[in-house]
Amino acid sequence: MKGTQLHPDDFLGDSQSVAQLLIGAVLLVDGVGGRIVETEAYDREDAASHSFSGPTPRNRAMFGPPGHAYVYRSYGIHWCLNFVCREDGHGAGILIRAIEPLQGLDRMRERRGLDDVKLLCSGPGRVGQALGITRELDGCRLDRKPFKVLARTGDEAIVAGPRIGITKAADVPWRYGLAGSRFLSRPFSRDAVIIPP
DNA sequence: CGAACGATTAGCT
DNA sequence: GCTAATCGTTCGA
Numbered sequence A: 001m002k003g004t005q006l007h008p009d010d011f012l013g014d015s016q017s018v019a020q021l022l023i024g025a026v027l028l029v030d031g032v033g034g035r036i037v038e039t040e041a042y043d044r045e046d047a048a049s050h051s052f053s054g055p056t057p058r059n060r061a062m063f064g065p066p067g068h069a070y071v072y073r074s075y076g077i078h079w080c081l082n083f084v085c086r087e088d089g090h091g092a093g094i095l096i097r098a099i100e101p102l103q104g105l106d107r108m109r110e111r112r113g114l115d116d117v118k119l120l121c122s123g124p125g126r127v128g129q130a131l132g133i134t135r136e137l138d139g140c141r142l143d144r145k146p147f148k149v150l151a152r153t154g155d156e157a158i159v160a161g162p163r164i165g166i167t168k169a170a171d172v173p174w175r176y177g178l179a180g181s182r183f184l185s186r187p188f189s190r191d192a193v194i195i196p197p
Numbered sequence B: 001c002g003a004a005c006g007a008t009t010a011g012c013t
Numbered sequence C: 001g002c003t004a005a006t007c008g009t010t011c012g013a
Helices: A014-021 A105-114 A124-131
Strands: A026-031 A032-044 A069-074 A078-085 A092-103 A146-151 A158-159 A175-178 A193-195
Touching: A014 A032, A014 A078, A026 A092, A069 A124, A078 A105, A078 A124, A092 A105, A092 A124, A092 A175, A105 A124, A105 A175
Parallel strands: none
Antiparallel strands: A026 A032, A026 A146, A032 A092, A032 A175, A069 A078, A078 A092, A158 A175, A158 A193
């Protein structure tokens, strides 16, 4: 697997920049994972963000050091994985919404209970289940076990559009995807903004 | 202490 | 497309 390992300092930018930086990067948890093809940016000045109203027991990882994981339970059912970014205390993070499966396919199929590669990691809850994300990983460093995050090597275009499943601040285009990927949780609209390499 | 509400998904119409 | 499932977190009384 090529690509250099990302360091916490690589997460010092604002959430939108880092969300784009992560498109095409490879994420592995205990050797299982693949290429990140969809992310969403959230930060302290963002009404849709968990960190908008300040630190709480749940979101404390978002106000901790960058380059760490923020894991939360969604709808009482799913575990969703975020990467904390910016400098300490800013409360910014990036939701990992979809991955192109590359390694540990059998393990993912086993956890997900289905075979179709396109359905293994195409959605934040699915990513959580396929990679075995749990509360134990909340606050863990992304450059240490069991995580591994490798910088992107390709130079494909990135697509930007409105975020999914939120009611507040639904207008800003802070959802990013790898242009043309078949593993997105949902397609981007025809008029989505294309960011060239 | 009670109640409302999700950064979702799967399954059915 | 529409909705049930399901429960921890958050906020108001």
